[in-house]
Structures are given as structure tokens and as C-alpha cells.
Amino acid sequence: MKSDIEIARAAVKRPIQEIGKKLGISPEDLVPYGHDKAKISADFIARIAGRKDGKLILVTAINPTPAGEGKTTTTVGLVDGLNRIGKNAAVCIREASLGPCFGIKGGAAGGGYAQVVPMEDMNLHFTGDFHAITSAHNLLAAMIDNHIYWGNALGIDTRRVTWRRVMDMNDRALRQVVSSLGGVANGFPRESGFDITVASEVMAILCLASDLNDLERRLGEIVVGYRRDRSAVRARDLKADGAMAVLLKDALQPNLVQTLENNPAFVHGGPFANIAHGCNSVMATRTALKLADYVVTEAGFGADLGAEKFFDIKCRKAGLKPAAAVIVATIRALKMNGGVARDDLGQENIAAVKAGCVNLGRHVENVRSFGVPVIVAINHFHSDTQAEIDAVKAYVDELGEEAVLCRHWAEGSAGIEELSHKVAALADEGKARFAPLYPDEMPLVEKIETVVKRIYRGAGISADTSVRAQLRQWEEEGYGHLPVCMAKTQYSFSADPALLGAPVDHVVPVREVRLSAGAGFVVAICGDIMTMPGLPRTPAAEHIFLNEDGMIEGLS
Template structure:
């Protein structure tokens, strides 16, 4: 029996090309790169500005069914499809998010793909990479420090210290920091108050960096961040505190997109990383728009299942950036469909066609949702060795009944050679385009109606509910001129409902909005539903316990 190499072993054995050679394939000169070693670089702002006026390539979104412990492989498929398009002679690039240290050392693992469909250097990308997340963390916490300092030295803005909403962030899962009391220790340390930490990928600064057009737009958005309220309930912004300029300085390099390569030496833009269950879950607008000027086909992904990632990609990223997707791919696995059909994880290896048919309802719901945006859909069946012909055929028959083709993909084991059929179909679909693409709701719809629209049309819930205080806050947002903003739903990724154990395609449920937050700089309103946490905790057996340096000084345990 052949030895199956781990992801990190495959990545370590890859034959990387100098990043200048990868960039040259896209017409990027060496002088337009800001190198970080020999295998990764940032693209200069001057070069990006020079691309204005060029036509855009075709934008392809890869999304998925709701995630399960069985695995779906959305990023792996994104990378594989990019390689597959290049293999069939298309000028293609991929755009994905950077990895957060929180899930990397927790349970989810990294974000570089898997098997023979990976982005490299895998170790760097899953750890410190080019330092973007550290810069975002620093800029966010600088603002927090400036708010506290402003209060300490006289509080000229008349901030109500009970209503400071700007928390601190850390790029780590740490439940102990969710709720804390700061400034203890007497007068020299300021005014004690209750606060807490969120994970960096939930920071509004992360969202701003991923939605900003350029440095000028970045600084303007930073200045609009609401950090607190005055006694009269009027908002206090980062600009009021005088923080935007210094924050932009910390972020000026982080704003430049990162360029790396796949195992097959094809170009990959890896930039930004907002979570999809508590933020908008897409890579940066700047990276996507740059790639569209340089490649004929750009493959990007949106986090978690299509109920979160695709909805936010269409309703937030495309709306704000003026993007128009040409095609979409929904990734599913037989194993995950069986789990949605009620099969326990330890029994997924045995054939169960009936469970596949039951679980396919989850896939069907996502197909209907994505098609409702006017975007054509194809399904990628990410192959596992335990899949049987009968199970695969059941998936294909089910999707055919919905007017959508399902294609078996073996990119994890075979690289681009295992995904050429999907690449051909996606290219043809993208060439035809999506003339009817439109977001789910108009800008001028009231905020609560936008929330209800997502709940009823995407989650198939019977109703959205909230306390009177939430409705009052939404009315206040609208009164202050923020009613045109899209909504960013923060909920569990595991279900269409707010109950992570409710798999398949539930309908008729109630979605309770327990809190709303204004992200005025990013340009959306966050609706926090159910028990979702903006600072995750580590599992009982975190991945960190199995990550170490071997005798050769190489990293082991990353996945």
C-alpha cells in the first residue's frame, strides 16, 4: 500500500520557483515586487495603480455546503481549480484568505489547501506570513490605547466610559479574554471598566483592510470607526480621537496584496482574512481587483458554507467593490452529505446511499440560494477514497434534478490532472457570464428588513426576532445615516439555523438576533445571532499540542 504523505510533507517537497518568475507570468516586473524572501512578495501600490483602465477577467466564486467534521475541502478545491484552469491553457490566478493563528493552533488547521492542491510556502502562510495580521492587531490595539488615554487625560470628547465599545484583539483562541476588567490598580492606571478581547479576524480593522480601495480610502474608513458614545449618546469616532493617521501608518504595508504560488507554480494572491461566521469572510478587494486585471480567470473563495460565505460575498463584497461574479462552484463531499443525512462520523466509511440522498437536501438548499443571486452553478464532488460509485452517482442524479451538473474531482490526490473536467465546465460557464447577477436586497431597504430577508430567503427561517433594544439601536443607526449599509450576519457555520446540531436543510425556525454592532468604517452592520462568539476558545485537544520542531529544525504537525 502506497504511503500517503501529509500536507506539510507534500508542501516541503515542492519545487518552488523564485517569486519573480511567478510574478512574470502575470506581467509583474521584479521592480514592482516587495520581496519577503525568495518565495513570497507584496505587490507595490504604484504597480496596482498602473492597472487602472485594463479590462477585468472572469470572477469565479468557490463556496460549499455547511461544514462538518467529515471535511469539504473548499480551499483545496479553489487551489485545484486554479491549477486546473492553467493546465487547460487558461491564464488563471487564485485569491484566498490568509490563515489565522487561532484555528491553526485550535481545531480547524491552516488555510493553504491540502494534498496536491496547496499554496506554498505552507508553513509561512499558516504562521506569521508577511506580518499582515500582526499589523492589523497593532493598529486595532493602538486605537484602544488611544481611547483609554484620551479618557485619562481629560476626556475632551465627553466619552461615557460605560459606553466604550472598542475592545482589544488577539490573533489567538483564548476564552479567558472574552470578558475582562481593565485599568485596575488605582488612579495611575486610568478608569476601571468592563471590556474584553475579540480574535483579530473579527476586528473591524481587518474588514476595513479587506474592503479598502487604496491608502486614502483605508484612512478614511479607519476614521469612521465608532469607538464609544458620549453621555448624549452621540458617537465618538477614531477620527475624533485623532487615531486614523497613525493606524494607517501601521497598515500601509499590510494593505499591499501578497503573491505566492501553488504546488504547480501558478500565481496565488493570499491577502486578508476576516472570519465568515463573525465577519464577511472574503479575501481583500484590492487583491481580487488586482488579480482580475492580470488574469483571464480569477478563482476566489468565501468562508464556510454558502449561507454565510457566498451570501456575504454577493451582498457585501460585490456590492461595495462593484464586482460581478461570472460563475460559482459549490463544493461537497459524499462523507459530509452522509453526515448531514444522519450518519455518525465513525461510520462514514461504509456505503450508505440513502444517507447521501437525505443529506443532499443541504446541498440542494445551497444550490437554490446561489442561483437566486443570478449566478450559474456547478457542483464539485471532492473525492475521498471511501466514496463508492453508487454514492457518487446518487449525488449526480440529485443535482441533475435541480438542473445543475456535479463533477467528480480528484485534485487532492492528483493535482490539476484530477480537476480538468471541472475546469473546462467552469471556464465555459464563466465565458457565458452571469447577466442577471444582483444582491439579495436593495440599499434602501430598512436594516431590520435586510436581516429578515437573509433569514427567510437564505436560512429559510420563519422569522427573525430581537429584543426592543436591538430594534432601537437599528433605528438609531438609520437616523445617523447608516441605513443604506448591508448586514453582516454572525451565526454558526454548521447549520442554516442558529443551532449547530440542526444539520441538513431545516426550515421554519426562528433566528434570534441578540446584538447588533455598527461597523461604520467597514461599511456594514453586524447582526450577532445565537451563541456565536467573537473570541473562540481552544478545544479539549488543540492542534497546538501536536505542533513541534523535529531534530532537523523543521515544523511538524501543521495541517
């Protein structure tokens, strides 16, 4: 089997204008970035706003493990499969962050014969959206320090500046820094730090904005810090919102590329799901829904993070109503949840599969609790045995749902036809009765506890008095209606990444809370989760290079 990058390099791509034509987009409504990618113009998006929406299908997964689950691969494969059986379908996924590309997770284009291309471009600089987000974020940071330097007319308390800087790279050395050292000419020293770009509120705003006016309004609402009387200072107070919107004007337009089988792919935005809200942009999803009968999208990591935030933040804020959900699992990952070491995953172990299925079962129950019909996709690995596959199918059958074996990684759309037929039928039945987990009017701390108790099955939260007081203060300031965005390890339902399976009655420690007033949610940072990741002992960057022909090797 060829590597992902070899498969992508051998792809027979069609000119991006042909991909646009499949969706009824004329060449003049595309802004080409070379021959194989383009942005969709804002004018075109505005013209189609009155069209009827297609059906929205979410692909989510069990908790990720080193064994692999293949959520993006299944998302891409399902769209190819739907088109193979005669449906008009498009995929909406997130852009890749350079941090995990050069770290440990890899890219975000799918894998095997279910990929989005151009893979190298998408996993690296793509159309420059992340650079624009980084620049807009750091422009605001620079204007804060500059304002303080030139007299601080707004009376910003330098001890209470909450706006950090960002970069799109894993770098633990930048988590906590002291800035403005070196004398009077460099400003007033203060402690701050860096987050990764995908955790930036600017990223969240771009992904939740409905148009350019909404983008600028949200940017202006960003709270950057507080005065000594604890009143908030916003980006618009610094007159930064206009310039930030200028930097993001082109980045707001969705990107159009294609799958290996030349089907339309919208790739736009990229907040992480463990530290942000984990969904591609509202602009891309809404545009795709106006142009395709079926739109398949994904939410980051497992359903406890990505799907919950997709439902409680993105769908709530954008008025989206998903028609069906697919939960991806692999036999290997289920065995890891059942206690099998990574080196032993190639050996048949039906007992471990059955033990690990509790993780899958928890996710099925959770997604159903939002009123969305569910089907399970078993992403096939060559080491899977029929007895193990049958054990998963039997378990899911007992839950009252169906599990379908998928071979799209090795076979492309031909390997996912059965799931495609069943997903289309499930969406067409119209049985979805979507509703978010909690009402807007619920107090913030109760929203956090609701997610912990109903999604994580925890006993509750632990939080310092200062955290609870901060939440109450935000409620008094008019932010109590906002949803919560849980920043938590992706590897477990608990805050302990080593606690696999389906733990119950654990306590989730809420270490810190952050207000994202422009994005429209409150972030609860739980346990040891970091908003600036570090590189692993052996980063992927060590194995990425240009070969003798000038081609990139090592990307995955």
C-alpha cells in the same frame, strides 16, 4: 499518501519574480519577502487600474462538518486545472489565522496536491499583515483609554465605549475583562473584552478598502463609543486614523505566492465568515482581475454565510460581478447531513447520501437566486463508492445543474481537468445576471429578516426591543443604507449547530448588533456565536513542534 506539510515541504518552488512574470509584473514592482513571497507595489496596482477585468469565479460549499469539504483545496486545484488546460488563471484566498491553526480547524493553504506554498509561512506569521492589523486595532484601544485618563475632552461615556481589543489567538478567558484596575495611575476601570483579530473591524476595512486614501478614510469613520448625549465618537476625533494607516501601509499591499504547480496565488486578508464577512481583500481580487483571464476566489464556510456575504457585502461595495460559482460537497459530509455518525462514514449508505443532499440543494438554490450560474464539485475521498457518487450526480441533475467528480487532492491539476473545462465554459457563456439579495434602502431589521427567510429559510428573527431600537437609531444617524453581516454558526442554516440538513421555519435569535461604520456594514450577532473563540479540549497546538532538523511538524 504524504501529509499536507510533507507534500508542501517537497514542493519545487520557483522564485517569486518568475511567478510575477507570468502575470506581467516586473521584478521592480514586487517587494520580496524572501525568495518565495512578495507584496505587489501600490504604484503598480494604480498603473493597471484601467485594464479590462477577467472573469471572477467564486468557490463556496455546503455547511461544514467534521467530515471535511475541502473548499480551499478545490479553489487551489481549480486554478491549477485551469492553467493546465491553457487558461491564464490566478487564485485569491485569505490568509490563515493563528487561532484555528493552533485550535481545531487548521490552516488555510489547501491540502494534498492542491496547496499554496510556502505552507508553513502562510499558516503562521506570513508577511506580518495580521500583526499589523492587531497593532493598529489595539493602538486605537490604547488611545481611547489614554484620552479618558488625560481629562476626556471629548466627553466619552466610559459606560458606552464599544471598541474592544483583539489578538490573533483563541482565548475564551479574554471574552469579558475589566481593565484599568490597580489604582488611579492606571486609569478608570471599565468592563470590556477581546475579540479575535479576524473579527476586527480593522481587518474588514483593510479587506474592503480600495487604496491607501480609502483605508485612512474608513479608519477615521470607526465609531469607538458614545457620549452621554448618545452622539458618536470616532477614531478621527481621537486623531488615531493617521497612525493606524501608517501601521497598515504595507499590510494593504496584496501578497503574491504560488501553488504547488507554480501558478500565481494572491493571499491577502482573512476575516472569518461566521463572525465577519469572510472574503479576501478587494485590493487582491481587483489586482488579480486586471492580470488574469480567470480569477478563482473563495468565501468562508458554507454558502449561507460566505457566499451570501461575498455577494451582499464585497461584490456590492466593490462593484464586482461574478461570472460563475462552484459549490463544493463531499460524500462524507452529505452522509453526515443525512444522519450518519462520523465513525460510520466509511460505509456505503446511499439513503443517507440522498437524505443529506437537501443541504446541497438549498445552497444551489440560494446561489442561483443571486443570478450566478452554478456547478457542483464533488471533492473525492477514497471511501466514496460509485453508487454514492451517482446518487449525488442524479440529485444535482434533477436541480437542473451538473455535478463533477474531482480528484485534485490526490492528483493535483490532472484530477480536476473536467471541472476546469466546464467552469471556464460556464464563465465564458456570460449568463450571469448578478444582483444582491436586498436593496440598500431596505430598513436594517428587514435586511436581517430577508437573509433569515430567503437564505436560511427561517420563519424570522427574535430580537429584544433594545436591539430593534439600536437599529432604528443607526438608521436615523445615516447608516440605514449599509448591508448586514450575519454572525452565526457555520454548521447549520439555523442558529443551532446541531440542526443539520435543510431546516425550515426556525427562528434566529439576534442577540446583539454592532456598527462597523468604517467597514460599511452592521453586524448581527445570532445565537451563541462568539467573536472570541475558545480552544478545544485537545488543541492542535499540542501536536505542533520542531523536529530534530528544525522543521515544523503538525501543521495542517
